[in-house]
Amino acid sequence: MSDDPYKVLGVSKAATQDEIKKAYRKLAKRLHPDLHPGDPKKKAEFQEVSSAYDLLGDAEKRRRFDAGEIDAKGHERPERNFYHQYTDQQGGRRYDPNEGMENHEGFSDLFSDLFGQRTRAGQGGPRQGFHARGTDLRYHLDVDFMDAAKGAKQQVTMPDGNRIEVSIPAGLKDRQTLRLRGKGSPGFGGGPPGDALVTVTVRPHPVFTRVGDDVEIELPITFDEAILGAKVDVPILTGTVSMTIPKGASSGRRLRLKGKGLSRENGSTGDQIVRLKIVLPEKVDDEMAQLAQEWRDHVKLDPREVLRGML
Known part of the structure; x- marks a missing residue:
């Protein structure tokens, strides 16, 4: 992996967290192994990009990397490790590996036990072994x-x-x-x-986005599928399913596939939300232009009427 995760993601050190996330998503969509099956070079590039985002996408890890406390792989630098593990709590200790966790032995209790045992031993009492x-x-x-x-x-x-x-x-x-x-x-x-x-x-x-326990995808459909309706294959987490596009569907319309989302702790499953997006061909020929003109002359539709009424 490169020693400079900023170069791997193609961003400057002054980039915001949102800019870092956008850069990663752009690269992930281009390099994701699902899009390049059997291509070890693309897989290696994707892993390098993911490792860079793992470091810079976390604000605290990014701060520590920029300060030289951890390396590009997120490992403690040897000269810093002693400080993080043993610096005094009252002096601003920041990297206590047990901070906030249960069963943590406080230093005051630990020293109290040690000195108490020494005192008892010094008084001739039975010496007790220390364990923690x-x-x-x-x-x-x-x-x-x-x-x-x-x-x-x-x-x-x-x-x-x-x-x-x-x-x-x-x-x-x-x-x-x-x-x-x-x-x-x-x-x-x-x-x-x-x-x-x-x-x-x-x-x-690159395709699925998590929203709570649901997943969401954007599904491209053609103009005729939107007007006439159609049955299309839709990717889900476990493969594909057939879904009906209703007649007259508009871009942005959201359809729900029950039980095709993520597993919950109670054993139930979330849903998959399918957001439709009408896609037109890049090149419009004369026949399509004539059809669109006939449509405009025939259908008196003002899709922005509601918008103006809200101003």
């Missing part, structure tokens, strides 16, 4: 839209080089955090290990 739960570790995982929609298994590389398998549940949301019990740092003195907290970024898809 291991710290939780945070990771990031970049997930394809379809994997998040349908469920999948993916691997994460641990700091020690070991790889663990993560089960992606169907319907996983962007920025959702998965907890892997016992996959964090080892405990102390025989204490239990911490957990691994994996925050997921779901890459945008």
